[in-house]
Amino acid sequence: MQGTPLAPILIFTWLGFVICGALVLVSRIGAVSLKQRLRSTLNPQETFNDEEIVLSDEQDDMSRSLLMRLLIPIIKRLGASSKSNTNDPSSNQLGEMLEQAGHPMGMHYADFIGLKTFCFFVMIGLGVISCFFVVPWLIVNFFPENAGNVQTDIVFKALWAFIFAYIGFSGPTFWLRWYLNRRIRQIRKMMADVVDLVVLALEAGLGFDQAVGEAVSKIKGPLSDELRRVLDEVRVGRQQGDAFRAMSMRVRMPELTLLVAAIDQAIKMGSGLANALRLQADEIRQRRMAIVREKAGKLPVKMMLPLVFFIFPALFVVILGPAAIQFMRQGLM
Secondary structure: OOOOOOOOHHHHHHHHHHHHHHHHHHHHHHHHHHHHHHHHHHHOOOOHHHHHHHHHHHHOOOHHOOHHHHHHHHHHHHHOOOOOOOHHHHHHHHHHHHHHHOHHHOOOHHHHHHHHHHHHHHHHHHHHHHOOOHHHHHHHHHHHHHHOHHHHHHHHHHHHHHHHHHHHHHHHHHHHHHHHHHHHHHHHHHHHHHHHHHHHHOOOOOHHHHHHHHHHHHHHOOHHHHHHHHHHHHHHOHHHHHHHHHHHHHHHHHHHHHHHHHHHHHHHHHHOOHHHHHHHHHHHHHHHHHHHHHHHHHHHHHHHHHHHHHHHHHHHHHHHHHHHHHHOOOOOO
8 A cells, every 4th residue: 555656546536526527517508508509590480390390309419418418318217217206205305396496407306316326326436446546545644553454444445435425426416406596596686677577568558478478588597487387387278376376386485475476466356467566576676685685794704714714824924923033033932
């Protein structure tokens, strides 16, 4: 173990970072780039026959990166055997999180389980490979007294592999929570603007469905996607109130729930829908400002840790350093 070369350690560490970074970048960019290509190539006002649509799908599939074309079938194959159990709270919670996140990359429950399984095996492989190079180097350099202890070596390797396995299995769940929270922030940020556009369209003489359609066409984002889904459900025959309530159940945001309740009440009571929406827009802005003030109030507490461990030591060195040097020269220290 004393002669462990450093080059293989650096190579495998670099490959691990490259693979993990590629997976993250491809997962975030793949769906967005595909939607942009579809919007830029397909004109909704034109008509296409079946052959052109099939050709366009094949071109979009070929336009994906090689890594995406290799990973997607593997993930789907791994998740094909998994089924959501309605009596399992964890599976229900995961399905609700996927629904609330808007099914990123078009993933459903089985696809997400396949992604977790794939990441688990990949990280296990990286952990086992690194055990033969990284762990011996760490033991030799940081725990030289235990370099000859086989039992300590095995325990450290097992702990190292367990850390990699935990990252691989729990990493997709943490990524899903981060994606969900980011989507909620985006919806909260654009809610007031969308409601204002709906109010302007209503005051211009459009119906409510047409006003929502105009707002959806003007602003792009997760809220526009949810409203577009509501309009599609209404077109296929679902009741308008049920479609909006289903949207509030999917997103599960207090502001959106109050907005849907106000719309439902205004429609049932026959009162002015534009006035109700304008009041809701004002309340949404007030709630957003309250959240901003709350985050601003937490900043001093969050800044305490970097101040104590990073900024104050540097200030002490700059301020007390010259005095310490003088004391050392005079023999007082």
